[in-house]
Amino acid sequence: MLLREVEYARPASVQEAVRLLSDQEGARALAGGQTLINVMKARAASPDALVDLNGLDELKGIDLGSDGTVTIGAMVTYSEVIGSAEARARPILGEVCAQIADVQVRNRGTVGGNVCSNDPTNHLPPLMVSLGATMHITGPGGERTVPAEEFFLGVYMTAAGPGELLTRISVPPGKRDGFASVAIGKDGTCIVNAAASVNGGARVALGCVDAVPVLLKTDSVEEDAVRAALQGANLDPPSDVHASADYRRHLAEVVAVRAVAQARGKS
């Protein structure tokens, strides 16, 4: 399909990328393109200019800090996370990336693109919320950090505003994490997903049930406590061709219990 005419720039630095994005209102950052190029084909998005982040080494690389913090560059691909020895310090990162789509998409799609597009069916927004990750954002006014639970603002909207760029994500140390989903076909689009991290109590982040991941915290990791937290959350998920609101609410409880059980099973 032919895209609408679009300008294209390949900045040499993050600073230049930020300047290009701030200077032109219709400019959009192009990360892996596994979502953006497709919505451009459908003309659901029609940016005037694309600022290509591929080739910016500053946004690449996975770093393991001495305290166990894993820092992932925004332009790291899912395949790079799966193959990274550093990312293995928090094993759930690679485990979830391996469930996204297929080889070709994982080779090209990026961690930053996944969270910044904030499609409610994406895998990484709930995961980053459950892990308590920190998002690093650069803009014309300099750098700032935002906790993942405040990063996701609405469908396709995040705290990285116009003219700003997510540069990297820091994930604190830990091992006891789980992720469960019901998807359309193996590794397909999620109908409901849940990410859980256990550390005393549990942090459970649910995806696909609201515009942004829904975070629930429980003091106990017992199944009854997780079920009670879900039932008390008054979830109001959308209905669509894949699942009614009632069915999604039912599935949310199922995948939350599975994700917590998976997290508890790890040491």
Place this chain on the structure above:
Amino acid sequence: MDVKVTVNGETYERDVEPRKLLIHFLRDDLDLTGSHIGCDTGNCGACSVIVDGVLLKSCMMLAVQADGAKIETVEGLARDGELNGLQQAFSDHHALQCGYCTPGMLMSATALLRANPRPSEDEIRKGIQGNLCRCTGYVNIVDAIKAATE
């Protein structure tokens, strides 16, 4: 924009509009019509090619992004008119029915076998997960890839 690429060892230089997808560049500008367009939504994998060693779907990349890259397409698999081992295995095992998905299947299998020369059946199935065969002829495709490793 000026784009210079090497495809299957041959260098091409063309003036390309930024909005042109890599698959259209390969097919329409370079006349390399082996890579197919199936769905144009990133699902079917018929347009799979290898760019700088990375398997990807060329309908989700702009041609200008490939500037300077080494691209491998299905046309580069055979040498001097002789099918390579993988292609011969596809032929021997009748691993195609209508053949539309075959170029993408071959490129995915090529990338898989490079990274993992002795894949298990499960790994083969995972390796071609991004390629749809609407004839549903997966069993013979998996058999062919398995045979190509032997």
